[in-house]
Each structure stands twice: as C-alpha cells, then as structure tokens.
Amino acid sequence: MTDRYAVIGNPIEQSKSPFIHTEFARxxxxxxxxGRILGPTGGFAASVDAFRAAGGKGMNVTAPFKLDACAYCTxxxxxxxxxGAVNAMKFEGDRVWGENFDxxxxxxxxxxxxxxxxxxxxVLVLGAGGATRGAWLPLLRCLPAELVVAxxxxxxxxxxxxxxxxxxxxxxxxxxxxxxxxxxxxxQGYDVVLHATSAGLSGEGPPVPPAVFSPGALAYxxxxxxxxxxxxxxxxxxxxxxxxxxxxxxxxxxxEAFAWWRGVRPDTASVIRQLTVPLQ
Ligand code: NDP
Numbered sequence: 001m002t003d004r005y006a007v008i009g010n011p012i013e014q015s016k017s018p019f020i021h022t023e024f025a026r027x028x029x030x031x032x033x034x035g036r037i038l039g040p041t042g043g044f045a046a047s048v049d050a051f052r053a054a055g056g057k058g059m060n061v062t063a064p065f066k067l068d069a070c071a072y073c074t075x076x077x078x079x080x081x082x083x084g085a086v087n088a089m090k091f092e093g094d095r096v097w098g099e100n101f102d103x104x105x106x107x108x109x110x111x112x113x114x115x116x117x118x119x120x121x122x123v124l125v126l127g128a129g130g131a132t133r134g135a136w137l138p139l140l141r142c143l144p145a146e147l148v149v150a151x152x153x154x155x156x157x158x159x160x161x162x163x164x165x166x167x168x169x170x171x172x173x174x175x176x177x178x179x180x181x182x183x184x185x186x187x188q189g190y191d192v193v194l195h196a197t198s199a200g201l202s203g204e205g206p207p208v209p210p211a212v213f214s215p216g217a218l219a220y221x222x223x224x225x226x227x228x229x230x231x232x233x234x235x236x237x238x239x240x241x242x243x244x245x246x247x248x249x250x251x252x253x254x255x256e257a258f259a260w261w262r263g264v265r266p267d268t269a270s271v272i273r274q275l276t277v278p279l280q
Contacts, residue, residue: 004055005261006035008047009062016225016275017060020254023274024266032262044068048089058090058261060254066100066130073098082163083134088257099260102131103138105253106194106222106246111142113248113272116192116218118142124190125149126206126231127197128156128179131222135196136160140168146176148190150208152197154181182207189214195221195231205230210238222246225277232279247275 007017013036021034037059039047044065051059061069069086070076076098080086086098110116123144125132128151140147147164151157157179164177186209193213199206200223213219219235224246228236232243251268259265 001055002031002033003057004033004035004051005058005060006037006051006056007060007062008037008039008044008051008065010039010041010064012036012038012062015062016250017062017254020251020271020275021060021258023271024255024258025262027270028258028262028264028266030262030264039065045072048072052091052096056091058088058257060257061087061089069098072096078167079103079134079137082137082167083130085130085134087134087253088260090261099257100134101253101256101260102134102249103136104256105251106135106249107138107142108252109244109246109248110192110218110220113252113268114218114220114242114244116242118144118192120145121191122146122189122214123148123192123194124185124212125194125196126208127151127195127199128153128160129196129198131196132160135194136163137168140164140171140175140177143171144175144192146178146190148176148178148180150180150182150185152182154179157181185209185212187211190217192218192220193235195219195223195229200226200229200231203230205234208234210234213238213240215239216242218242218244220244220246222249224250225275227277228279243279245277245279247277248272251275 066085080100088099090097149157
C-alpha cells in the first residue's frame with residue numbers, strides 16, 4: 001500500500017503542502033499519497049485518529065491546530081515542546097512523534113537561500129505568536145550579537161526571553177536577548193528584521209519606525225504569496241533593498257518534514273521558484 005500523508009487545518013484549501021510534498025516525492029523518486037484534511041472545530045483528535053486508523057504515516061499541521069497537535073503527541077522534540085506547537089507528526093504504532101520545523105526552516109532560508117548568516121548580527125523579530133515561538137531558539141542558536149523581540153503584548157515577548165534564559169543560558173551570555181514594546185523601538189537599527197505578526201492579514205503594517213532598518217538590512221516577512229506586504233512596503237519606503245517573504249521558510253520546513261518521514265532531504269529550489277509571487 002502507498003504510504004499516506006496529509007495536512008490538517010481549517011481552512012485548508014489554501015494550503016500549498018500537497019503541491020510541495022508531491023513535487024518533493026517526484027524529485028526524490030518516491031511514491032507517496034499526500035492529501036488535505038479539513039479538521040472540524042473541536043474535532044482535531046478524532047480526525048487524526050481516523051487518518052491513523054486508515055494507515056496514515058504522518059501529517060503536517062497548520063492553523064488553528066498546532067497547539068492541539070502538541071497535546072495529541074506522545075513524544076515531542078525539544079523545539080516543539082518549547083514552542084508549545086507542533087507542525088509535523090509521525091505515527092509509529094501507539095507513538096505519535098511531534099516536531100516543529102518552522103524555526104529550522106526559517107533559519108535555513110535566511111542563512112542558505114538568502115545568504116544572510118545571523119552570527120554576530122543584530123536581529124529583530126516583530127511579533128511573539130506561534131511562529132516566533134517556533135523560531136526563537138533556532139534563531140538564538142545562530143549566535144546573533146543581539147536578538148530582540150517586539151510585541152504588542154509585551155508579556156509574551158518577555159516569556160520568550162525567559163525561555164531563552166532557561167534553555168540556552170550559555171548562549172544568552174554571549175548574545176543580548178531582549179523583549180520590548182513597539183514604542184521603545186525608535187532609536188536602534190537592526191541587520192535583519194523579521195515580521196512575524198498576523199497584522200498583515202488584515203492589510204495593516206506593524207507600528208515600527210523606519211530607523212529599525214540598518215543600512216544594508218534584510219527585511220523578511222514570514223507571510224508568503226502576497227507580493228509586497230504592508231511590512232515590506234514600509235521597509236522599501238525606508239530605503240531597504242533586500243526584501244524577502246516566507247515562501248522559502250515554507251519550502252524549507254516542508255523539506256525537513258519530508259526528510260524526517262522519508263529519510264531523504266529534497267532540494268527546495270524548484271518548489272520555491274514555482275511558488276514565488278514577485279515582490280512588487
Ligand atoms: P499568531 O496568531 O500566533 O500570532 C500573531 C502575532 O501577531 C502576535 O504576536 C500578535 O500580537 C500580533 N498581532 C496581530 N495583530 C496585530 C496588530 N494589529 N498589530 C500588532 N501586532 C499584531 O500567528 P503566527 O505566529 O502563527 O503567524 C504569524 C505570521 O507568520 C502569519 O502571517 C503567518 O502566515 C506567518 N507564518 C509563516 C510560515 C511560513 O512557513 N512562511 C509559518 C508560520 C507562520 P499580540 O500577542 O499582542 O496579540
């Protein structure tokens with residue numbers, strides 16, 4: 001029987017995962033089936049149970065179920081546990097392994113695809129939701145000179161600093177890790193500015209002053225497929241020429257999941273090329 005995988009979310013029609021994994025399988029000469037499942041509100045566990053009972057081997061998880069997936073898994077990776085969110089599951093008998101590949105996907109896109117090493121750089125993350133929680137420790141492991149998180153609700157940003165202190169104390173000694181609100185951002189520039197709020201979904205830009213972009217900065221919006229988002233437009237107006245969206249992050253986290261399930265890591269270039277919406 002062909003090995004079966006799926007992505008679960010609500011809504012789910014927009015998900016690129018079936019396309020990406022089908023492309024990866026073709027490129028790696030593997031035969032898999034990859035579908036999409038619309039999880040009913042409150043019905044995550046029942047949907048996953050049914051998929052496993054039908055022989056499913058693994059799943060990707062998207063909004064709003066990443067926290068439900070965390071509770072569902074029997075075994076969590078360190079990144080998934082600290083993020084409190086799972087974006088990939090692997091089923092083996094009674095065991096359900098949970099991973100969160102958003103962070104490694106983002107870091108790989110920045111450092112490899114965009115050739116922007118983070119070591120000794122000043123990095124600012126806007127937003128402290130699920131995506132930032134998944135990316136936080138992977139970003140710190142790259143040893144930036146500074147890692148600053150700004151959030152509307154500052155307490156969530158402070159939680160992230162505490163998580164870093166607890167879990168990577170040695171790195172916190174070597175890197176300035178700070179939390180802040182938006183109004184306090186005025187005076188300092190950063191080499192890499194990552195936009196990880198959902199404000200753009202409603203067409204708004206985050207309230208950041210143009211001074212946060214150092215000369216030569218990279219402005220990166222985790223949102224993808226929307227062209228020039230309000231955040232990227234704001235960066236461009238501030239003179240930033242290095243602009244990127246999250247399509248590479250999406251492809252890289254998918255490649256990590258594929259490698260975890262299938263034992264072979266696909267090249268992402270073709271998928272990124274096909275899914276890229278020009279930033280204009
Ligand atoms: P969450 O809902 O978990 O977090 C939302 C964040 O946005 C919070 O920090 C929230 O602040 C902030 N926010 C929402 N509205 C506003 C506003 N009007 N002004 C300022 N801040 C606001 O979302 P995620 O972390 O899951 O996702 C964030 C983004 O990342 C989304 O655009 C998503 O599409 C993208 N993403 C991309 C991925 C990829 O592979 N490329 C993977 C995962 C996510 P507060 O805490 O104060 O409410």
